[in-house]
Amino acid sequence: MSGERPLRIRAVTxxxxxxxxxxxxxxxxxxPYPYFVLRQLLAAYADxxxxxxxxxxLYGYVLATSPNDAQSWVLSLAITPGLRGKxxxxxxxxxxxGLLRTKGAHSVRLSVEPRNDSAIALYRSLGFVPDPGGPRADYFGPGEDRLLMTLTL
Known part of the structure; x- marks a missing residue:
């Protein structure tokens, strides 16, 4: 992995x-997202x-949508398995x-696999709150349940 090289967060290219x-x-x-989906998401939301x-x-990335009616979605947060928990x-x-706030977002939504306890703990610590009613069954198709969470900015 990164060895002795310092890690930095930067905008995508x-x-x-x-x-x-x-x-x-x-x-x-x-x-995983298919190549063509990531291609189009990066083109649409590069900023x-x-x-x-x-x-x-690269060892991680995060991708969100532009605010629409002051609401954005985090579409993906991924960290390479060997560097998780750091x-x-x-x-x-x-x-x-911080960027979404400056772009006028008043709320941010995301979905997470309901058994991904570490991701849910991260999102809760950032202020995200699970939607009432718990995980939504088959949200991404049969057997693909997701917990929806919202952060009010």
């Missing part, structure tokens, strides 16, 4: 796409994507949430 595709597959082996970089490779997800989310 088009050259990052192959690395993000690989990172997404590593982080979400049972349901709302941050990456964790050591100068040679605060990189928090750093990415904090930077992104």
């Amino acid at each position: 088009e050259a990052d796409l192959p690395h993000i595709v690989r990172l997404d597959a590593d982080a979400f082996p049972h349901g 709302l994507v941050y990456v964790v970089d050591d100068g040679t490779d 605060g990189l997800g928090r750093q990415l989310m904090t930077k992104l949430l």
Whole structure:
């Protein structure tokens, strides 16, 4: 992984796409975004994507939508498995949430796999609140339940 190279958070570039595709597959082996979806999301929301970089490779990314009626969605937060639990997800989310505030977002929504306790704990610590009623069954299709969470900015 990053070895002795310092990690930094920076805005995404088009050259990052192959690395993000690989990172997404590593982080979400049972349901990564297809290449073409990531391609279009990066094109549509390039100003709302941050990456964790050591100068040679990427180790994390976060992607959100532009505010629509003052509401944004975090579409993905991924950290390479070997660097999870080191605060990189928090750093990415904090930077992104600050940007969303400046762009006029008043609330931010996201969905998370209901058994992903570490992600849910991170989101709660940032102020996200689960939607009433608990996880939504089959939100992403049969057997793909998701917990929806909202942060009021």
